[in-house]
Amino acid sequence: MIDRILAKRIVPVVVLDDAESAAPLAEALLAGGLDIMEITFRTAAAEESIRSIATSFPEVLVGAGxxxxxxxxxxxxxxGAVFGLAPGLNPEVIKTARAAGLEFSPGVMTPSDIEAALSLDCKLLKFFPAGAAGGPGMLKALAGPYAHTGVKFIPTGGISSANLADYLALPVVAAIGGSWMVDKKLVAEGKWDEITRLTKEALAAAS
Incomplete structure (x- = not known):
């Protein structure tokens, strides 16, 4: 999973209100060259959307956020989720995910959060909310005392096509999580070609 995330360096953060949108969205992302997606558990459609993609698109690395x-x-x-993420760090969630065989990245924002994650043997961490927490500057500062541990971050929150390069320039960043290429309005209006275009654009910027 980590190798595939490192290869693409972008994890689209998807909020789906209708599970019927899952398949065409997966097709649009694949057409844009992206075979990974995170579907957030913020809506009632999340579980069925994950099941739909896991069943119909086994080539997609589908996760739950x-x-x-x-x-x-x-x-x-x-x-059918292959990986999971959270905005914060809950030891009980980590324990359950590990027992279930779900690769899991808890959310961190502070040095104490990172040390708590490391104590639970979690090294691929979601940095959230990235923009509000100090952005690339904060991650660069955190890399000083923690990069040698092997920790890697997936910053999410406030990331766009305009600033993704600033994050990806940091060796401690494995990938970024973003939603601009899978904006809820684009999904609701079925603008799959636009999602494909934005995905291609984001991957080109990331590479």
Whole structure:
């Protein structure tokens, strides 16, 4: 999973209100060259959307985001998610995800958060909310005392095509999480060609 994330360096953060949109969205991302996506557990359609993509598009590395409880982590795994993420660090969620065989990246923002994650043997971490927490400057500062541990970050929150290069220039950043190429309005209006175009543009910028 980490190798595939490192290869693309972009994880689209998807919020789906209708599971019927899952398949055409996966097709649009694949057409743009991206075979990874995170579907957040913020809506009732999340679980069915993950199941749909896992079943119909086995070539897509599908993950579940905003996993706030152990029960959500188990449901995400049962639906076919290969990886999970959360905005914060909950040891019980990490424990459940690990027992279920779900690769999991807890959210961190401070040195104490990072040390808590390392104590639980988590080294691929979501840095959230990236923009509000200091952006690339904060990550560069955190890299000083922690890069040697092997920790890597997926900053999410406030990232766009305009600033993704600033994050990806940091060796401690594995990938960025962004939603501009899968904006809810684009999905709701079925603008799949535009999503494909934005995806290609983002991948070109990331490379």
């Amino acid at each position: 905003t996993l706030l409880t152990p029960e959500q982590a188990q449901r995400a795994k049962d639906a």
